[in-house]
Amino acid sequence: MSELKRLVYLAIAGVSFALGLVGVFVPLMPTTCFMLLAVWSATRSSPRLARWIRSHPRFGPAVVAWEGERAIPRHAKWLAAAMLALSMLVLALSVTLLWLKLVLIVGLALLGAWILTRPEPAL
Known part of the structure; x- marks a missing residue:
């Protein structure tokens, strides 16, 4: 290299x-x-x-x-889900273009679903 x-x-x-x-x-x-x-x-x-x-x-x-x-610890999943939910709330209250608001919120929801469905690390 x-x-x-x-x-x-x-x-x-x-x-x-x-x-x-x-x-x-x-x-x-x-x-x-x-x-x-x-x-x-x-x-x-x-x-x-x-x-x-x-x-x-x-x-x-x-x-x-x-x-x-390819595992995410439970506490990290819940923290990520909470931050994504807060972000979605902020977007819902602040973005004026409906199509943009929906695209962003759906994207964050899909990201949250993906994170929550990852396995947790084996002990």
């Missing part, structure tokens, strides 16, 4: 990790999806960083569960 390509993957990993950290503190900002992207890109640029994220006590279990089983 070229050095430029490795640096691009490393930059994606760093930005994704930073956004995932923001998601820990900002309620509507996701964490796990950014950590998954960080691990994916770090695997291609910095295996040491990827190992560190996978072994991190806060981020690691969800990342490892997704990579190994």
